[in-house]
Amino acid sequence: SQTIHQWPATLVQPVGSPLSLECTVEGTSNPNLYWYRQAAGRGLQLLFYSVGIGQISSEVPQNLSASRPQDRQFILSSKKLLLSDSGFYLCAWSAGGFGTEAFFGQGTRLTVV
């Protein structure tokens, strides 16, 4: 069966420091991969999605970037964090193609101080 792993679960980082969040999927190949951000008590904002290795679509111009160095690995990065980057970050995968459901990781709670 397919599983998705996301880490770390929580992270406290100072303003101006770099960020690297990692997400890996097991049990499937060539998944669509997504990064979402959720502000406290709010909905999910799509940040990036990827349909294949090295293919990244950015939804919101911002301080973050994403990379997909391997088929089942998706990384969210920042060179210098801002206070406004705080939030709950969720990675998700789907089988791709015509309208398939997505499955989420457990999330990373990022607090920028």
Next chain:
Amino acid sequence: GQQLNQSPQSMFIQEGEDVSMNCTSSSIFNTWLWYKQDPGEGPVLLIALYKAGELTSNGRLTAQFGITRKDSFLNISASIPSDVGIYFCAGTYNNDMRFGAGTRLTVKP
């Protein structure tokens, strides 16, 4: 991008009552999905709808894919305390997936 309008934003109900929430969009979607999120966790898929007009049940949950492909509703019958959480609708179009802002459900025993 395509936007989803989910309502209501929040609901406070008594245990045993039925619940209804919905999502609408100005654009069509290929798939409608309903998720539930508990605090500090990732959303968990409840129901997936693939075809306009489709009505699907999962236990006490029932959801429908609107005939115009621009809306969907979720009903929960006979609510129980563990139904508490945030419910999200999501629509997918090709490889893109958009979420509503969520409905926060509180169930009073």
